[in-house]
Amino acid sequence: MRSLNRDVYIALLLLGITCLYFWETSNIPDPGYASLGSDVWPRVILAPLFVLCVAYLIQSLRRGRTEGGEPFRFGVFFARYRNPILCFVIFFGFLLVIDFLGMLIAGIIVTFLLLSAIGDRTPKAIMMHVLVSVISVGLVWSLFTFVLRLYMPEGELIRFY
C-alpha cells in the first residue's frame, strides 16, 4: 500500500499553524501612536513562512508517495519510542504534582521513576536508583536553596521555609 510521505502531513500542519497565527495577528490591538504597528513584525515573519511551507509541501508532494511498510501499530511505535515517551509522561506528571509535593520531593520521585523506567529493575539497581535520586536531587536542591539563595517551590506536603 502506498501512502503520502510524512513530510506532506508536517507541511500541512505547519501551513495550518501559520494560517492560524496570521488570523491571530488581526486581533493585535493598534496602539495608535506607533510608527510601525505591533502586528507588522509578526506578518513580516508569517508571510515568508507561508511561502516556505507551501514550498515544503510542493517539495514533499513531488517526492511522491512512499511504500507504506506495515500499518501503524501503537505497540510497535511504543516499543520503539518507549524511553522518550516514558520520559515525557513522567516529566509531565512531575510538573503537575510539583505544587503539591514541592521541588525536592517531586524531584527525587521523578528521578527515581525515570531511572527505574529506563534502567534495570533488579533489587540492587532499584537501591542504586534510590541513592542516586536522593543524592543528586538533594545536592542540586541544596546548592540552589542554600548557596545561590534561590527558593524552590516547597509544596504543600512539607514546609521548609
Added chain:
Amino acid sequence: MIFENIGLAAVEVFHYHNLMLMLIGVFFGIIAGAIPGFTVTMAVVLSLPFTFGMPPISGLSTMLGIYVGGLSGGLISGMLMGIPGTPASVATTFDGFPAVRNGKAGLALGLGVWSSFFGGLIGACVLATLAPSIAMIGLEFGPWALFSLIIFALTITASLAGENMVKGLIAGNFGLLFAALGAEEINAVDRLHFGFDVLSAGFAYLPVLIGLFAFSQLLGDIEDPKIARAPLMEKTGIKVKIEHWAAVKAIVRSWPNLIRSSAIGVFVGVLPAAGSSISNILAYDQAKKASKHPETFGTGDLDGIIAPEAANNATAGGALTTMMALGIPGSALCAIMLGALLIHNVVPSPLFISEQPVLAYAIFTAFFVAHFMMVGLQTFALKAFLMLTSVPMYTMAAVILVYCAIGTFALNNSEFDMWTLFWFGLLGYLMKKFNFPLTPVILGVVLGDLAELNLNRAWTISDDVSLFFTQPWSLFFILLSLFSVVFPWYQKFRGKRSWTLAFIPGMLIVQSLPLFMMGSIIRAGIGGFMVALALWLLWRTAQRGWILEPVEPLGAKPTVEPA
C-alpha cells in the same frame, strides 16, 4: 585606553573567585565534551541556571571555560573510543584513533591537547585584535544594515542545513515567531496569545534554549534501550600518560599546518552559523592536500591530529569575534552566550566594545586564560572521564533532566518556564526526528527582538523600503543572503553543472558593488580586487575549457585501515 581596559578586565578575571569558577567550568567542559552524545552547546546551556545569578564577568568566564574545555574534551573519546565526543572532533578520530591503536596514545592525546591550545591562542589573538576593528566598521551599519545582517545570519544558518534548506528557513522563521509571541516591548502590546493570559508574557528564551537543545538531546541519547543501559565506554584498561613535551616538539615541527588550520578555524568561525563542526573537517582536508604523504592520513598521521584540533579551538575565537563585534552569533553556542549577555542587560552590538570595554576585554582575557587551564586540567579530566565511563547513559540523562527542570525554575522563579522547557523539549525532539535543524530556531529566538527593534528604528527614520537596498552595508548583507540561499544548490551541483563554475566569480563581482558604493578608496580598492579575482577565476576556468571537475565530498573518512 586599551591597556587601561585590559588592566581593569584582568583584575576582574584574575580574581581568585573567578579563576576558581573558570577552573570548574573548564574541568566540566572537558568531561562534557568527552562524553559522546553530550555536546559543548548542551554543556554551556546547562550552565546557564548557575551563571545567570553571577556578575556578568564571572558568569561569562565560567561559560567560556566550559566552551574551551568542551571543544578540547571531544578529542578524548574520539581518540580512545573512536567516537567523537562532539561534532567538533569528528576529524580528530580519523587519525587520532588509529594512532592510539598503534600504541601512540600518549603522543596522540598530547598532540590533541597542545594543538587545541595553540589553535585557541591564535583564535584569542585574532579575537582581541580583530573584534574592535570590525566593531568600528559595524558602527556604520545603521538599522537597515543591522536588520539585513540578522536576515543574513538566518539564511546562512538555514543554507548550512544542506538539502534541508527549506526546513532550515522554516525553522528560522518559527524561531523569530516564538520571539514575537507575548509582550511586545516597543509599543507595550500583548500579541499572539490567542486569549490565554498565561501566554501574554511570551516565552523566556533560556527555557526555550534549554528545552530545544538539552532536553531533546537527552531524550535522543536514551532512545535506544540497549545504548541507554550500557556504560558510556567498555572497560579498556587504558592508562594513558599524556606526552606533553614530545607533542609540543611535533607541533613546532609542523607549524605551517598549525597556522593554516588555525586560520581556517578562525575564518569559519567568523562566518555566521559555520562552527567548529565544519572547520575541523575543512582543516583536516586541507592538511591532507598539503601533505607530502597524503596516503598516511587515516593511519595515525600526526598532522591529521594537529589540523582538526587546532581548527576547532581557533573557530571559537572567530565566532566570538562576530558575536562581540556585531552582536551576531557565529554559532548556536554563541547564540546561547549572547542570550547569557542579554540576561545581564548587556546587548551585544557594534557599540558593545566601546560601551562595555571592561566586559569585552574580560571576555578576551578569559578566553585566553581558559586555554592555559585546559592544558593544565587535561590529565585530571582524563582520569575523571575514565572513571565516569562505567556510568550508564540513562543515569546521567535522568539526573540531568531533573537538573534542567530545577535550573529552569531558578532562572525566573517561574513554573511556567518549566512548562516551556517541557513543550520545547518535545518540539526539539520532534524536529530532530523530522530532520529540521535546531540552530536556525535558536538564532531566530535570540535575534528576533533585535530584528524587530531595528526594523522599527528603520521605519521610524523613514518609511522608504528602498533604503534597505540603497544603503551599501544593507545591500551587502542582502546580496550575501541571496547567495547563501543559492549556496546549497551550488554545493549539490558543484562539478556537475556548468553554472557552478561562474558561482564564486559571480558572487565576488556582485558583492563588490556595495563596496564601490561606500565611497572609500580602500573599500573601492577591495571591490576592485574582488572583481579582478573574479575575472582571473573566470579566465582560468576558460583556459581549462570550462571542464567540470569531480569534487570529493568533504569530511569523508579515510578508508585506509590502520596498520
